[in-house]
Amino acid sequence: MREIWIVDDDKVFHYVFKRYLRELGVSSPVREFTNASEFLEACARNGAIPAIVLLDLNMPGVDGWKVLDQLQTQGSKPWSAPIFIITSSIDPADVTRARACPLVKQVLTKPIALQTFAKALAEIKLN
Numbered sequence: 001m002r003e004i005w006i007v008d009d010d011k012v013f014h015y016v017f018k019r020y021l022r023e024l025g026v027s028s029p030v031r032e033f034t035n036a037s038e039f040l041e042a043c044a045r046n047g048a049i050p051a052i053v054l055l056d057l058n059m060p061g062v063d064g065w066k067v068l069d070q071l072q073t074q075g076s077k078p079w080s081a082p083i084f085i086i087t088s089s090i091d092p093a094d095v096t097r098a099r100a101c102p103l104v105k106q107v108l109t110k111p112i113a114l115q116t117f118a119k120a121l122a123e124i125k126l127n
Contacts, residue, residue: 002051003029007039007067008086009059013110017054020117036062040070049081052105052124057087057094068101079103084120086110 004021006014014032021030028051033039036059042048057064064085071079082105085098090109098107106120 001028002049003031004052004054005031005033005039005042005050005081006054007033007036007059007064008054008056009034010056013056013086017117020114023114024118024121026121035059036064036067040067043071043074047077049079051081052121053081053083054086055083057085057089057098065097068098068103071103072101082106082124084108086112 004026006017008014011034014034018030021028031042031050033042039053039055040062055064055067064087068083071083083101083103085104085107087094087098087107088110089095095107095109098104105124108116108120
């Protein structure tokens with residue numbers, strides 16, 4: 001069973017989404033990253049591809065935009081896991097830019113209701 005990876009500097013977000021996953025009956029293991037550098041290192045180190053990635057755009061240091069750029073330009077193996085952008089940005093330009101990235105499956109704006117998250121996951125087979 002492939003993991004769900006959460007990449008967000010907000011630990012409350014981690015807690016809420018792990019709770020959402022339990023409430024939705026998703027039993028996939030969750031791997032948490034509090035910064036994008038840890039996430040990119042994990043991608044490079046073990047080559048594992050998660051079932052999905054929940055990626056925040058606005059993080060200190062390496063942000064979600066840099067992650068998307070790096071995943072798009074990585075070596076010979078293209079990135080295949082769907083990425084759900086999770087952002088507090090209400091800037092329409094951010095949403096448009098994120099949706100233009102072929103790696104991005106959905107853009108969800110915080111705060112995210114359980115029903116919204118459930119609808120976003122409906123197309124992904126996790127269990």
